[in-house]
Structures are given as C-alpha cells and as structure tokens.
Amino acid sequence: MRTGRFLLKRLVYIIFVFFIISILMFAIYKAMPGDPVKMMLQGNIKPEVYQLQYDNMKEKLGLDKPVPVQYMKWITNMLRGDFGYSTEYRRPVKDVIGVPMRNTVLLNIFSMILVFAISIPLGITTAVKKNSILDKVVQVVTIVGYSIPSFVIALLAIYVFAIRIPLFPISGVRTAGFTGTGFDAFVDTAKHMALPVLVMSVGGIGSITRYVRASMIEALRMDYIRTARSKGLREKVVIYVHAFRNALIPVVTVTTWWLIGLFGGSVVIETIFVWDGLGKMMISGLNQRDFSVVLAMQMFYVILSLAGNVLMDIAYTLVDPRVKLEN
Amino acid sequence: MKKNKKSTMGKATQRMLVGGMMSEEQEAVLTPIQMVFFSFIKDKIAMVGVFCFLLIFACCMILPVFFPIDMYYQDVTQSNVKPGFGMLKVPNVLSSDAGQLSLGSTFSVGIDNEGHVYEWGNFPTDKLKKLPKDMGKLTQVSAGLDHILAINENDEVITWGNDRMGLEAIPIELRMGEKPVEVYAGYQMSLALTDKGRLYSWGNSYIVDIKFPDGVQGHITSFDANNDIVIALTDSKEVVPLTKKSTAYAKVPDGVQGHAVAMAMSDESVAAVTEDGHVYAWGNNIKKTCNVPDKIQGHVKAIEGGRYHYTVILDDGSVVSWGDGTFGQNQAPSIQEPVKKISAGYYGNYAIGESNTVYSWGLDGYLMGTDDLGRDVFRRLLKGGRMTMTVGAIAVIISTIIGVVVGGVSGYKGGKVDNIMMRLTEIVSSLPFLPFAIILSAIIGNSITETQRIIMIMVILGFLSWPGIARLVRGSVLAEREQEFVTAAKALGVKEWGIIFRHILPNVITVIIVNATLDFATCMLTESSLSFIGFGVTEPNATWGNMLNSARNATVIEKYWWRWVFPSIVLAISTISINCIGDGLRDAVDPKSKER
Numbered sequence: 003m004r005t006g007r008f009l010l011k012r013l014v015y016i017i018f019v020f021f022i023i024s025i026l027m028f029a030i031y032k033a034m035p036g037d038p039v040k041m042m043l044q045g046n047i048k049p050e051v052y053q054l055q056y057d058n059m060k061e062k063l064g065l066d067k068p069v070p071v072q073y074m075k076w077i078t079n080m081l082r083g084d085f086g087y088s089t090e091y092r093r094p095v096k097d098v099i100g101v102p103m104r105n106t107v108l109l110n111i112f113s114m115i116l117v118f119a120i121s122i123p124l125g126i127t128t129a130v131k132k133n134s135i136l137d138k139v140v141q142v143v144t145i146v147g148y149s150i151p152s153f154v155i156a157l158l159a160i161y162v163f164a165i166r167i168p169l170f171p172i173s174g175v176r177t178a179g180f181t182g183t184g185f186d187a188f189v190d191t192a193k194h195m196a197l198p199v200l201v202m203s204v205g206g207i208g209s210i211t212r213y214v215r216a217s218m219i220e221a222l223r224m225d226y227i228r229t230a231r232s233k234g235l236r237e238k239v240v241i242y243v244h245a246f247r248n249a250l251i252p253v254v255t256v257t258t259w260w261l262i263g264l265f266g267g268s269v270v271i272e273t274i275f276v277w278d279g280l281g282k283m284m285i286s287g288l289n290q291r292d293f294s295v296v297l298a299m300q301m302f303y304v305i306l307s308l309a310g311n312v313l314m315d316i317a318y319t320l321v322d323p324r325v326k327l328e329n
Numbered sequence: 330m331k332k333n334k335k336s337t338m339g340k341a342t343q344r345m346l347v348g349g350m351m352s353e354e355q356e357a358v359l360t361p362i363q364m365v366f367f368s369f370i371k372d373k374i375a376m377v378g379v380f381c382f383l384l385i386f387a388c389c390m391i392l393p394v395f396f397p398i399d400m401y402y403q404d405v406t407q408s409n410v411k412p413g414f415g416m417l418k419v420p421n422v423l424s425s426d427a428g429q430l431s432l433g434s435t436f437s438v439g440i441d442n443e444g445h446v447y448e449w450g451n452f453p454t455d456k457l458k459k460l461p462k463d464m465g466k467l468t469q470v471s472a473g474l475d476h477i478l479a480i481n482e483n484d485e486v487i488t489w490g491n492d493r494m495g496l497e498a499i500p501i502e503l504r505m506g507e508k509p510v511e512v513y514a515g516y517q518m519s520l521a522l523t524d525k526g527r528l529y530s531w532g533n534s535y536i537v538d539i540k541f542p543d544g545v546q547g548h549i550t551s552f553d554a555n556n557d558i559v560i561a562l563t564d565s566k567e568v569v570p571l572t573k574k575s576t577a578y579a580k581v582p583d584g585v586q587g588h589a590v591a592m593a594m595s596d597e598s599v600a601a602v603t604e605d606g607h608v609y610a611w612g613n614n615i616k617k618t619c620n621v622p623d624k625i626q627g628h629v630k631a632i633e634g635g636r637y638h639y640t641v642i643l644d645d646g647s648v649v650s651w652g653d654g655t656f657g658q659n660q661a662p663s664i665q666e667p668v669k670k671i672s673a674g675y676y677g678n679y680a681i682g683e684s685n686t687v688y689s690w691g692l693d694g695y696l697m698g699t700d701d702l703g704r705d706v707f708r709r710l711l712k713g714g715r716m717t718m719t720v721g722a723i724a725v726i727i728s729t730i731i732g733v734v735v736g737g738v739s740g741y742k743g744g745k746v747d748n749i750m751m752r753l754t755e756i757v758s759s760l761p762f763l764p765f766a767i768i769l770s771a772i773i774g775n776s777i778t779e780t781q782r783i784i785m786i787m788v789i790l791g792f793l794s795w796p797g798i799a800r801l802v803r804g805s806v807l808a809e810r811e812q813e814f815v816t817a818a819k820a821l822g823v824k825e826w827g828i829i830f831r832h833i834l835p836n837v838i839t840v841i842i843v844n845a846t847l848d849f850a851t852c853m854l855t856e857s858s859l860s861f862i863g864f865g866v867t868e869p870n871a872t873w874g875n876m877l878n879s880a881r882n883a884t885v886i887e888k889y890w891w892r893w894v895f896p897s898i899v900l901a902i903s904t905i906s907i908n909c910i911g912d913g914l915r916d917a918v919d920p921k922s923k924e925r
Binding site for chain 2: 015019022023026034148149152164262265269273284285296299304306307
C-alpha cells in the first residue's frame, strides 16, 4: 500500500514538472523565428485584401486569442500527438517520426545491453579483487573511457574499424539498394549499428563500471557481509545476493541519469554516423528551419527524461525497501 | 624531476603527520584545507593530471603571443599541408652552387649553375615528382601552386606538375619563332614573356582575366602577377595593369611612370623601383605591405614579392624584407657576403650570395599541418584551447554560483523555500541537456554576433548544469546547520546571509571545489560536442570542438589525419587530466573513499 502511495505521489509530482516544462517548451515555440500566419498566406494576394486575410488566418489559427488560451490549444494538440506540419517533409510530423524513433530506440537499447553486460560483471570483479593488477588497469581504462568525448572515440573508431581495417560501414542504417529480408536485413542493420553502438557504449562502460565498483566495495564492508560469510555461505552467494543487491541502490540513480544522457548524447553519434534517428532529424530540422519537427523531438526527449525519473522511483522501491518507509 | 621531488616531499610530510612523535602536535595545527592539500599532493595520478593540465593551460595562454594568428585569415594555397618542416631546406648540392631558385606554394624548385634541377618541400601533388625526361640544361625555373615552368638552353618552355585546366597547353608561339625570356607559374595559370616583348598566358582563364591596353603587347620588358591581376613593365618604364577594370592596383603614384626599372607584386599591392632606387608601393595595405621602410629609399636594386611581403636587395648587397611577419618572412637575416639574387614567393624567401650560397627565411613548414582553408592547425589549437577553457571555466563559475546560492539558501532555510527551490532544481535537471542546449543555441544564436554567441554558450551551459552542485551544497549545509557554531552565530545575532555564506559555506567549500573541477571537464566536453555539431562556438573562432567539425568525413579522417588527431589528443588529455584531478580531490576530501 505504501509503495502505491509513494509512486502516486511521485507521479503527481512528475505531471507537475511536465506542466512546467511544457510552458518552457511553449515559450520556445513562440520564440521560434518566422510568422506562422505569413507562412500560411502564400500566393498572390492584393495588398488591400491582405490585411483582411491576415486577420482571418490569425483567427483561424487561434493566434488572436490571449496567450494562456493559445497554450491550452497547443498542449492539447501535443498530447493528442498532433505535432504540426513538417515543412521539410511536407507531411504531418507524426507521420515522419516513426522510423527515426525506432532507429534511435534500437541504437540505444543495444548500447544499453552492451554497457550492462560489460560494466556490471567488471565492476563486481574489480571490487572483489580490489587493488589487484586487473583492478588498477580497469581503473585507468575506465577513467580514460568516460573522459574522452564520444565524437573523438567516433573518429578513432571510424579510422580503425572502417578505414584501416574495413570491417564496418560508417554511415546509414541500411546498405543503399539493399533488398534482402528477414535474417539478411538484420545482419545488414547490425553491421551498420556496430560502430555507433560501440562508440556510445564506451563512456557508459567507463562511468558505470566505476560506480558499480565503488558501491560494491562500500557494500562488501558492511557487517551483514561478515555475518553472511561467518554463516558459511558460499562466496558467490555473498557477493551476488547479499552485497550486490545493496550495491544496486546508488547504481540505479547513476544509471537513470546516464540513460537520459545517452538518448541526448546520441544526437552527436547519429550525426556522425548519419544514423537516421531522432537526433539526426532534430539537427537537420534545425538546419532546415523545420521547427515543428524540432519541437516534437524535444517533446520526446522531455517525456523520456520524465519517464526515466518515474522508472528510477519504481526501481528504488524494488531494490530498497527503506524508500517506502521514509515517504 | 620536479614532480618526483614533490611527491617524496608529500610522503615525508605524511610520515611526519601519521607516524612518529611529532605527529600529534603537527596535526593540531593543520587546517582541514591543509589536510586535503597534503593528501592530494601525494596522489600520483592526480599530480600527473595537474602537471598535464597545467602544461596545456600554460601553452594555450602563453604560446599564442609567440605564434599569432589572424582568425579571419585563410589561404587555399596552403590547404591540407602535412605536418613537418623542410620547405626551405635546400638540398646540399644546390645550397653551395645555386643558380636560380623559385618558391611554390609549399615546395620550391631550383637549378644549379650547370642547369640541373632540384625540387624540395611538401608537394601538393605527386605529379610534381615526375620530372620530364631530356629537359637539357635549364636556364630558368618558376614554381606555382602545384606546377612548375622552366626554360631550357634550347629556348623551349617545359611544364610539369598539375597538367589540368589547360596548364599543359603551351602556346604555339612559344615553340615557333619567339624565344621565351621569362616564365611565371601562378595559381592554375602560366605566363611567359618572349624576346619580342610579348606576354602569353595559358591555364585556367577564369582566375585572372588579362586584357592588354593598346600599345602594350610587344613592349613588355618584365611582369609580375598575383591571383587577381597581371601587371607589366613596359620599355617606356611604365607600370601597366593588364586589365580594363579599375582596381586599387591602377592608382599608380606620381613619379613612377617613366622611371620604373623593376616591379613586384604581393597579393594585395604592387611595388615598383625607380631609376634612383626609390620604392613606391600601392594597392591595399591590410598586411602592411605598403609600409616601405624609410631607410632603404634610394638604395634599392632589385625587388621580389611574396604573398604578403616584399624583399629587396640594396646597393650594398644586403637584403631587407617588410610586410606580414606571421611566419617570420619579413625578418631578413644579416648576410655576411653581398647578395646577388633574391627570390620571394608565398611565405618564404631565398637569397643567393656572391659565392652561390643559399640563405633562406620565412615559412619552413607547419608543426601540425594545416586545415582545408590553409590555416595552421597548431596555432588554431592554441587559440582554440584558450577559447574552450574560457568557455568551460566561465560556465562552471556561473553554475557554481547559482548552485551554491540555491543549495545554500535551500538547505539553511528548509521548509517551503527548500521545497520550491528543490522542485526548481529537479525541473532544470529533468531537461534533456544536450538537445535543450542545441535548440536554445539555434534559436537564440540566430541573430547575434560571434562574441555574443560565445557568451550565450557560456550562459546556456552555466544555467543548465547547476542542479548537481545545488543538491550537494544543500546536503552539506543541512548537515552543518545543526552544529554548535551555527547556534553560536545565531545567538550572537549574525544575520542569516552571514551565517550561510560566512560560517557554513567555508565548511562545505571542499565539496564545492571538487564538484567545480569535475564540472569543468563536463562543461568543456559539452562545449566541444556542441561546437562539433555546429551549435556551439562557430568559425572563424576556433575551439577544439569546431576544429574537429570539418573532420567529419571519411576522406579527411583517412588522408588528412593531422586535422583530427591533434585536436582530439589535446581535448582527451585535458579532460582526462581534469577528471583525474577531480577524483584525487574527492579522495583527499573524503578520506573514507581512499580505502576503496
């Protein structure tokens, strides 16, 4: 029951934050250059009727109403999925964001899996074998990993894996003119995805390994670990059941922030690898002055980051029973 | 060496502190900050980080004074030059027996007194290395952007190097009847003057449009050219621009016409020498090429022009240069023997003494190569470092100030104020950082100047990255405010602001410093990422991020590696160092974490 109340409280709060951010977004929307009324009024219009038509159009678009009313109309449209009309693609925005969204999610999920698959075991191992050679090497490598900007790693990866050893293609989602289906299509996409996923994972592996290691060391020092060991439990059980679960709490926070940053950061990676995702679409939208698309992308990132917050709350209640009690 | 000393000193201090009889007395006088300092300087990794970062920082702050760069400067003739030196390194055989030398864009060509040809420097195209066979003895050579022209003893004109744009099509008149006396290889253009005083041109005719005024063709005794225009010296000692347009070059000063005996051109001006040894220079004067030194007036025998400088021989056999000095091309050395011949071109100079020895000064090469617009990567790297660090530092200062104020007030006041401020913090931290920064930069940066743009980037970064610091400060203040000294301060009637900022803040300053350091690395990274995708600091201003912007395609990554390797390395080393410093500081502040 308490879990439910805690989550409900958080949810109400998240909705409040969304409301505030949506006002910010609306301000951005209003600040965008270009007069939407003028853009609708194209063709030859006589100067004497222009003002009349301009006013009519303004009324039709609802721009003559006070700002709060405009905001209400805008936010209802947004929530209904009506993101406006893309001037670049000449189609409603919601029709063009499907494929890029799938591509971005695909890219991020794969690098997430890679990061967890590597950093959690590595973090635990280095924590258990603290101060060993492996630990020291990993310490140095991870600090390098999370310090180097992703685009530098991208350039390096392109140089090594695409130019010196031509293993992977460096741009696009599919080979041009590729017609295969099923497994062939999957292999083709996987090849294209290899480098972006690798590049996106490096920073995450670096920082999450360090966090897992730090919180594992903290957890392994606790008294209950000594108790567990003295009870004669196998070391594996002590590490993976007793220590790791408690070590997860700080890791959850960091992971959520990293995840949100991952989606945001994929803007850069997508631009470098010409990956047809949301980030690339946002950049090209900004360059083409196609602001409806940009705003839709921005909305996606905001919702993602809020969803991340909710997820973090849920994860907290799952791994740490104390959270429900405190609230 | 110095570093080692420091760390042993640190060890000694520590030994004194931790073990031994004196420790207790010593420990009593150490303030917390001193403790942090001593434990920090014995952290080897952090000290290496401090060293690397300070080195890069010092380089970026001091070296631009010695290696100036005009941010708006670009020169396509110098584009994509490999790193390395040796452009002016005359081959040994030639350097003691030089006949005539000529400077091309990034390479030089020369002949010795037997007519053998030599080439050296950085060749823009491999075609330059393929010397034509059976040239015979050469009497004159001229190097251009990427091709070479030569005359041999049989009065034939020979060309090699770039053979496109019609550069291989030597006019028929030069092969039959008329003897070439002077050749000039320019920017995709070749010129030759014959013994009948006629000037012929071939190559890319779109670069320079040559129109002969009446009565000039057939009376030309000498000429020079740049990327805009060809100017001729006629047998009536007049300087005649070979164009019909009115340009700055056409405003020949009084006293030149009828008296000019030699002339030369830079890329922005013309200089003519009169019979009495006076130099007159006119045209544009952006790079100070028209500021002829007064002391040489009346003594000049011969003149040669480079891209933005002139070099002359005086009647006593010494040489003087003036004009732009970015690459030291206006710093003529004092040569012991009289000089008989000079040659200037692009950014370098050669002088041949009476003993046929060669002296050279000017651009010898680029330490880290050049980019696609011919800008020196090394110099831009220095300027870019300064910019990247400034933007990062100011962004951190902004975010730290906001974070400390919000966190301090919120932690101290508690209650409603705390609630509102923490909600605000959470809202800002829920904003997707990079996309939000991009969109703000795109919308605000639409109609502002470059300086305003740089300020805008700092402010955006500062205003988006304070929540982390605010939370930490709030946490620390919450812990501190229950302590006795706060109660004491309250009892003494100290005002709230005074308590927060004079009494509590000094106790949490270490946390702030650690986080500001780590934030500095993050801000530098974010700025670089923004500039990299073109939404941060934009050209012509350099930052490490936007220097990599042009290296975003496979061709550049493969062929022009120096354009991305060097900025990447410094950026990586800087951020790694800062993170090491931050980690070391954190360990020093929180002794518990040292056990990890």
